[in-house]
Amino acid sequence: MGYIGLKRKKMQEALITIKDIGRKYVIGSEVIHALKSVSLEIKKGEFVALMGPSGSGKSTLMNILGCLDTPSKGDYILNGINVSQMTDNDLAEVRNKEIGFVFQTFNLLPRSTSLDNVALPLIYAGAGKKERDERATKALENVGLGNRITHKPNELSGGQRQRVAVARALINNPSIILADEPTGNLDTKTSIEIMGLIEEIHSKGNTIILVTHEEDIAQHAHRIVRMRDGLIEKDYPNDNIKTVSQSQVNLKKKEDDIENIH
């Protein structure tokens, strides 16, 4: 790399820097070190897949990155600001404006329609009713639920509920998307659709951190971080990036093969 390249690289500031982060849980006399010592730097516009066995600390790390939880030790610097020094108000503002969460356990309001669930973050953002409804309708159409806007969560399938959660996470155009197994309960076709949405958001310059157990899904990311026992085991660029259009072709082939067998 030449001088200009080096200079540019240096100027590319990290969006997320965590240094020697630890998170322990104390239950009675037992201490669980969910995160032992994790250091990580993520630049703006990266697309990272976070992988690792169950219990390795992925969700714990995501909760810290999303400012939903604080570490027991270590530093978290988000956009040049040390998160531990932010006030609760500042943190809430960062969460509302900058971060979109797509968590598997993300609860939708049970008595509200898809439209109202998706529009909710816009209320906090101060948008008027007409704008909220228009944007939420568009967001639901984008995830293929234009015909389910007046349905309540218990009138939707699991995959459809997940898509409502995705639409809600994206409604504010957050610059960081934290997705904890967003395709966990979905069939292959719907998973590909959700990954298509995530790729689209990434292509607009947003930063994506995605937890997944599925190698297939992780291949969509540009960088793969593997965790084990509260530590980062491996962190490497994905040199075989898969895109949704490819996945759709592969799925179509699979379906054709199945049809040919019958």
Ligand SMILES: Nc1ncnc2c1ncn2[C@@H]1O[C@H](COP(=O)(O)OP(=O)(O)OP(=O)(O)O)[C@@H](O)[C@H]1O
């Ligand atoms: N609130 C809590 N209290 C006590 N222990 C917890 C708590 N949350 C998580 N843990 C423990 O911390 C460890 C890491 O949990 P975490 O949820 O981060 O794992 P994970 O990698 O997301 O696993 P999975 O793939 O199953 O979702 C586990 O051993 C878990 O039992």
Ligand SMILES: [Mg+2]
């Ligand atoms: Mg988890």
